[in-house]
Amino acid sequence: MEKVEKVGTLEAISFIVIVMINQIILNSPKSIVVSTGSASWLNVIFISFLAVVFCLFIARLFRRFKNEDIIDISEFLGGKILKVIIGILYLILFLGVNALILRYFSECIKLIYYPTSPRIFILLFFIVGSILAVSRGISSVIRTNLIIMPFLLVSILVIFFSVSKWFVWERAFPIFGYGFNPTFLTGLTNVFAFGGFANLYFLMPLLKNKENFKKISIISVIVSSIYLFISVICLLLTFSNSATSQEIIAIYPLTRIIEYGRFFQRVDAIFIFLWILSAFCYLSTSLVLVTHIFKKLTYISNEKIMSLPFSSMILGLALSINSFTNARFIQENIYKFFYLVLAFIITPLILILANWKKRKKEKEFSV
Numbered sequence: 562m563e564k565v566e567k568v569g570t571l572e573a574i575s576f577i578v579i580v581m582i583n584q585i586i587l588n589s590p591k592s593i594v595v596s597t598g599s600a601s602w603l604n605v606i607f608i609s610f611l612a613v614v615f616c617l618f619i620a621r622l623f624r625r626f627k628n629e630d631i632i633d634i635s636e637f638l639g640g641k642i643l644k645v646i647i648g649i650l651y652l653i654l655f656l657g658v659n660a661l662i663l664r665y666f667s668e669c670i671k672l673i674y675y676p677t678s679p680r681i682f683i684l685l686f687f688i689v690g691s692i693l694a695v696s697r698g699i700s701s702v703i704r705t706n707l708i709i710m711p712f713l714l715v716s717i718l719v720i721f722f723s724v725s726k727w728f729v730w731e732r733a734f735p736i737f738g739y740g741f742n743p744t745f746l747t748g749l750t751n752v753f754a755f756g757g758f759a760n761l762y763f764l765m766p767l768l769k770n771k772e773n774f775k776k777i778s779i780i781s782v783i784v785s786s787i788y789l790f791i792s793v794i795c796l797l798l799t800f801s802n803s804a805t806s807q808e809i810i811a812i813y814p815l816t817r818i819i820e821y822g823r824f825f826q827r828v829d830a831i832f833i834f835l836w837i838l839s840a841f842c843y844l845s846t847s848l849v850l851v852t853h854i855f856k857k858l859t860y861i862s863n864e865k866i867m868s869l870p871f872s873s874m875i876l877g878l879a880l881s882i883n884s885f886t887n888a889r890f891i892q893e894n895i896y897k898f899f900y901l902v903l904a905f906i907i908t909p910l911i912l913i914l915a916n917w918k919k920r921k922k923e924k925e926f927s928v
Contacts, residue, residue, distance in 0.1 A: 581785035591811030600738025609786035620775035660878035694845035
C-alpha cells in the first residue's frame with residue numbers, strides 16, 4: 562500500500578461503525594426480529610456481549626503485529642500461498658457485499674421514487690460516486706465517514722424517540738421468544754450484524770497511534786450494539802413480525818409514520834437522503850479496501866486505477882441479482898455464513914497461529 566496519511570481515533574471508529582450502521586439500515590434488525598421473535602432484544606444483548614469479548618481477543622492478537630494487517634500476517638504465517646488465498650477470500654467478501662448493498666439501495670430508491678426508471682441509472686449513480694471517492698484515497702474516504710456518521714446516529718435516535726409513542730410493550734413477551742435454542746444457539750449467527758469486524762482486520766497500519774487499536778475496537782462495537790438494540794426495539798414494539806418481514810428496508814416504514822405537526826410530514830425523504838450518503842460511504846470504504854488488497858496481492862504501483870474495473874464487477878454482480886427475493890436469499894444463506902466463517906473462524910485462527918509462530922521465533926532469537 563502506498564504511503565498514506567494516518568488516521569486518528571475518531572476517524573478509525575467511523576471506519577468501523579459506518580459498516581455496522583449500514584448493516585442496521587439494510588435489514589440486520591429485521592433478520593434478528595424474524596429469527597428470534599420477542600426475544601430479539603435479548604439476543605442483541607447476548608451477541609453484543611460476545612462481540613465485545615471477541616474484540617478484546619482480537620486486539621490482544623494484534624499486539625505483536627502493530628504495523629501489519631491480516632494480509633501481511635497471512636504472508637508471515639503461510640507465505641505467499643496463504644496470503645493470496647486470504648486476499649482472494651476478502652476480495653470476494655467485499656465485492657459481494659458491495660453488490661448486495663448496491664442492489665438493496667437501488668431497489669428501495671426505484672420503488673419509492675423512480676418506479677419507471679431503468680435500474681441501471683440508479684446503480685450507476687452509486688458506482689460513479691464511489692469511484693470519485695476512492696480517487697481521493699483511503700484517508701479521504703475515512704474522513705468523509707467521520708462527517709456522515711454523526712448524522713446517521715442522530716437519525717436513528719430520532720426514529721426511536723419519534724415512534725416510541727406507538728410501542729406495544731406486550732410484543733417483547735415471552736422473553737425467550739421461540740425458545741432457548743433460537744435465542745442463544747442458532748441465534749449466535751446474528752453476530753453477522755457486526756459487519757465492521759472485517760474492516761477491523763485492515764485497520765492497524767492506518768492508525769496514528771497503534772496503542773488505540775483496542776479502544777477503537779471496543780468503542781466501535783459498543784456504539785454499534787447500542788444502535789442495533791435501538792433499531793430492533795423499534796421494529797419489535799412497533800410492527801408485527803409478518804409486517805416487518807415484507808419490507809425491503811425494514812426500518813423505512815418507521816420513518817413513514819413520523820409526523821411533527823400538520824405542516825411537517827413525510828419526513829422519510831430526509832432519512833432516505835441520509836441513507837444514500839451512508840451507502841456512498843459504505844461502498845467507497847469497501848471499494849478502497851478491495852483496491853488495497855489487490856495491490857498487496859499484485860504489487861501494482863497505484864491501486865486507484867483498479868477502482869474502475871472493480872466497480873464494473875460490482876455493477877455486474879448487482880445486475881445479475883434479478884430480484885429482491887434473490888438478494889435476500891443470497892444475504893441470508895450465502896453471504897451471512899461466508900462472512901461468519903471468514904471473519905470469526907478463519908481469520909482469528911490465522912492470528913492465533915501467527916502469534917504462536919512469532920513467539921517461537923522470539924524465543925529462538927533470545928536463545
